[in-house]
Amino acid sequence: MYDGGKIIPGLVVFVALALAPMLLGATLGQGATKPQLTLPADEKSCIESTDYMRANHMQLLVAWRDQVVRDGQRTYVASDGKEYEMSLTGTCIQQCHTKKSEFCDRCHDYASVSLNCWSCHVVPEEQKG
Amino acid sequence: MRADRRTFMKIAGLTVVGLSLRPTVDALAGGEQVESANQTAPTGALTAKRWAMVVDETKCWKDSGCTDCIEACRKAHNIPTFDDPKSEIKWIWTEQFEEVFPEQAQRLVATASLAGKPVTLLCNHCQNPPCVKVCPTQATFQRADGIVMMDEHRCIGCRYCMVACPFGARSFNFRDPRTGLDLSKANPDFPTRTRGVVEKCNFCVERLAKGQMPACVDACEEKALVFGDVEDRNSEVRKLLEARLSLVRRPELGTEPQVYYIVS
Numbered sequence: 001m002y003d004g005g006k007i008i009p010g011l012v013v014f015v016a017l018a019l020a021p022m023l024l025g026a027t028l029g030q031g032a033t034k035p036q037l038t039l040p041a042d043e044k045s046c047i048e049s050t051d052y053m054r055a056n057h058m059q060l061l062v063a064w065r066d067q068v069v070r071d072g073q074r075t076y077v078a079s080d081g082k083e084y085e086m087s088l089t090g091t092c093i094q095q096c097h098t099k100k101s102e103f104c105d106r107c108h109d110y111a112s113v114s115l116n117c118w119s120c121h122v123v124p125e126e127q128k129g
Numbered sequence: 130m131r132a133d134r135r136t137f138m139k140i141a142g143l144t145v146v147g148l149s150l151r152p153t154v155d156a157l158a159g160g161e162q163v164e165s166a167n168q169t170a171p172t173g174a175l176t177a178k179r180w181a182m183v184v185d186e187t188k189c190w191k192d193s194g195c196t197d198c199i200e201a202c203r204k205a206h207n208i209p210t211f212d213d214p215k216s217e218i219k220w221i222w223t224e225q226f227e228e229v230f231p232e233q234a235q236r237l238v239a240t241a242s243l244a245g246k247p248v249t250l251l252c253n254h255c256q257n258p259p260c261v262k263v264c265p266t267q268a269t270f271q272r273a274d275g276i277v278m279m280d281e282h283r284c285i286g287c288r289y290c291m292v293a294c295p296f297g298a299r300s301f302n303f304r305d306p307r308t309g310l311d312l313s314k315a316n317p318d319f320p321t322r323t324r325g326v327v328e329k330c331n332f333c334v335e336r337l338a339k340g341q342m343p344a345c346v347d348a349c350e351e352k353a354l355v356f357g358d359v360e361d362r363n364s365e366v367r368k369l370l371e372a373r374l375s376l377v378r379r380p381e382l383g384t385e386p387q388v389y390y391i392v393s
Contacts, residue, residue, distance in 0.1 A: 069282065070270065070280060072174075072338065090317075120321050122316075122319075
């Protein structure tokens with residue numbers, strides 16, 4: 001190999017630099033801080049189980065959206081038989097997760113998910129303060 | 130490993146079978162799907178076969194300069210206010226009689242004297258709506274009860290519907306509507322819109338679902354706006370239409386508007 005004496009150390013330096021963030025992170029880093037969610041004070045459970053909501057809240061909200069707007073169906077019957085109005089602002093935000101910035105946003109920021117719900121749907125509490 | 134042609138074909142065949150297995154397994158396993166069956170229509174909602182409105186202008190003109198219906202709609206639906214008329218968002222508004230009913234403003238007909246009077250305009254919720262036909266995303270659709278509605282989630286802002294509507298009942302959000310609104314006074318029960326979508330009167334579907342009459346109808350002290358089911362022979366709108374002479378806008382176009390006007 002021509003210039004092997006330069007190429008091989010060069011490659012070693014390149015690989016070391018490229019891997020440095022991962023190696024440093026694994027050895028010295030503390031990892032990203034998990035999002036701390038503020039849960040509603042006076043409600044023990046969401047409309048469905050926590051696991052279900054964690055995995056499927058987006059599909060549920062999309063189903064709500066289509067049901068309300070396109071079919072005019074506005075009442076959701078949960079699996080435990082309780083009835084809720086299908087309304088993002090009216091039910092989710094006003095009744096439980098009154099601080100969007102401490103619930104929705106924390107997780108979505110952590111997961112780097114950007115939503116466009118709030119460009120139209122109103123968050124009443126947070127407008128004031 | 131040195132693969133001959135035969136081994137290669139075998140492996141390729143097995144791979145294809147293997148790949149086709151995944152969707153089958155997924156389909157059989159069912160996956161987690163959001164049930165759409167466990168939802169019901171709201172109780173206490175107002176329902177109709179075909180919603181319609183009668184605007185009794187003879188009552189409306191008694192109180193000239195009144196904008197109660199327009200203000201009520203503005204509040205109920207978070208409609209922004211912009212000074213620039215090109216950015217104006219209109220759900221319910223007024224125009225002069227001769228602009229609204231040009232064919233009624235000829236010099237020699239009885240209604241000619243009405244020139245200059247303000248006529249209350251809103252989406253006609255046509256029975257045969259051209260806006261619905263042209264919408265490429267079905268963002269505008271017609272409900273079973275005749276209401277022509279916008280699904281703002283689907284609107285891509287192409288404005289075909291604005292071209293198709295012969296009544297100018299649709300407005301485009303050229304600007305972020307929240308800049309023309311005081312958000313702290315916004316009605317939280319109704320979303321604002323976003324820049325780049327078309328909007329119009331929705332006959333207050335959200336109020337009908339709660340058993341309330343449209344905001345403009347409730348706000349009118351003269352009771353000039355009458356709302357109801359035209360297919361119901363006993364409804365107030367039907368009785369009014371059978372008793373009085375009424376006009377609709379541009380009947381020759383065949384869109385069959387469901388907003389009727391009593392002008393004399």
